[in-house]
Amino acid sequence: MALPSHMQALTFGGRENIVLSTVPTPQVIRPDDVIVKVTCAAICGSDLHPFHGREGGIGKSCTTGHEFVGTVVALGDNVKSLRVGDRVASPFTTNCGNCFYCKSGATCRCSHEQAGGFGWVDDEQMLLPEKDRKANALQGAHAEFVRVPLGDATCMKVPDSVTDEEAILLGDILSTAFFAAENGGVGPGKAVVVVGCGPVGLLSILAVQQLGASKVWAVDSIPDRLAMAASFGAEALNFKACDVLATVRAGTEGRGADVALELVGTSQALRLGFDSIRPGGTVSSIGVNTDAAFPFSPQEAYGKQLTFKCGRCPARHFMEKLMPQLAACPAEARPPYTRVISHRMHLREGVEGYRLFNNREAIKVVLSCA
Ligand SMILES: [Zn+2]
Ligand SMILES: [Zn+2]
Numbered sequence: 026m027a028l029p030s031h032m033q034a035l036t037f038g039g040r041e042n043i044v045l046s047t048v049p050t051p052q053v054i055r056p057d058d059v060i061v062k063v064t065c066a067a068i069c070g071s072d073l074h075p076f077h078g079r080e081g082g083i084g085k086s087c088t089t090g091h092e093f094v095g096t097v098v099a100l101g102d103n104v105k106s107l108r109v110g111d112r113v114a115s116p117f118t119t120n121c122g123n124c125f126y127c128k129s130g131a132t133c134r135c136s137h138e139q140a141g142g143f144g145w146v147d148d149e150q151m152l153l154p155e156k157d158r159k160a161n162a163l164q165g166a167h168a169e170f171v172r173v174p175l176g177d178a179t180c181m182k183v184p185d186s187v188t189d190e191e192a193i194l195l196g197d198i199l200s201t202a203f204f205a206a207e208n209g210g211v212g213p214g215k216a217v218v219v220v221g222c223g224p225v226g227l228l229s230i231l232a233v234q235q236l237g238a239s240k241v242w243a244v245d246s247i248p249d250r251l252a253m254a255a256s257f258g259a260e261a262l263n264f265k266a267c268d269v270l271a272t273v274r275a276g277t278e279g280r281g282a283d284v285a286l287e288l289v290g291t292s293q294a295l296r297l298g299f300d301s302i303r304p305g306g307t308v309s310s311i312g313v314n315t316d317a318a319f320p321f322s323p324q325e326a327y328g329k330q331l332t333f334k335c336g337r338c339p340a341r342h343f344m345e346k347l348m349p350q351l352a353a354c355p356a357e358a359r360p361p362y363t364r365v366i367s368h369r370m371h372l373r374e375g376v377e378g379y380r381l382f383n384n385r386e387a388i389k390v391v392l393s394c395a
Pocket of ligand 2: 120121122123124125126127128134135136137
């Protein structure tokens with residue numbers, strides 16, 4: 026397939042400004058590259074950090090987005106495992122599959138020079154032609170096409186029985202939900218507090234129940250998110266209207282929960298998670314918190330016998346486990362993961378998609394890019 030010279034994409038126009046732009050179509054630059062024609066791409070909570078300026082580093086005119094699924098349309102000479110026409114999903118970062126980190130399952134910390142996150146080209150690199158940029162300066166996937174470096178290890182073929190929408194969730198937020206639960210040591214009989222009912226929090230409710238949790242409280246203040254949390258089997262707690270800690274303690278013979286998953290990224294949420302667990306419990310923190318210090322002291326952590334885990338999800342590693350499980354699960358028996366997708370729009374409507382998501386009028390927005 027001859028690729029068009031230009032394509033439509035959502036680009037970063039400065040703080041709180043996303044622009045529908047016409048940009049050059051990516052080309053194969055390195056022999057490990059794969060060009061994917063994006064079928065659909067999603068807007069993620071972590072797209073909002075640079076959008077609001079909480080995280081710097083995205084240059085003006087950089088294409089945003091890192092959650093996508095699509096079809097291979099061009100390949101570098103070294104790509105061995107993929108063919109033109111393959112339907113592929115991708116994690117939000119590229120990885121080599123061979124380094125110490127990849128081999129130990131920490132694919133999100135791959136040490137290869139081409140390992141990077143989609144949609145992160147800084148202002149300085151944006152001035153250069155794409156082929157002259159740093160190897161890990163990658164354009165985003167809110168576009169008709171995206172270049173995926175290290176294609177063999179990064180892209181994952183999607184089995185026919187897995188839908189595009191399921192595959193897009195696996196590339197980031199569904200894998201992140203299972204990572205959060207696994208970091209929390211969630212297993213049979215555990216009592217779990219989920220702080221934050223955004224898309225990752227909602228999927229975490231499903232994940233912890235799949236792993237055997239016996240009780241799940243879900244904390245938020247937005248009515249439609251709490252309603253979905255309840256429909257997913259959690260006891261939904263509006264922290265503005267009830268005493269979360271008293272409710273959790275009342276349900277655990279006064280002890281507190283075994284595990285708190287924090288999926289917001291604020292110190293208030295992290296503190297609530299910390300306060301909600303019993304001594305010897307675990308806080309698994311996934312939200313990106315840009316504050317300078319922890320909202321609990323070393324002495325408090327000591328007093329709580331705290332286990333604390335945090336970090337970015339090694340999504341490629343989790344996709345490897347979760348994709349075959351999902352493919353093998355009959356459609357009627359699948360957990361309702363895709364119910365978190367509240368809005369399906371076209372890439373051309375992406376600016377409005379950002380607005381809805383940013384205003385929390387949408388839970389999850391998926392953009393069709395074809
Ligand atoms: Zn994401
Ligand atoms: Zn690696």
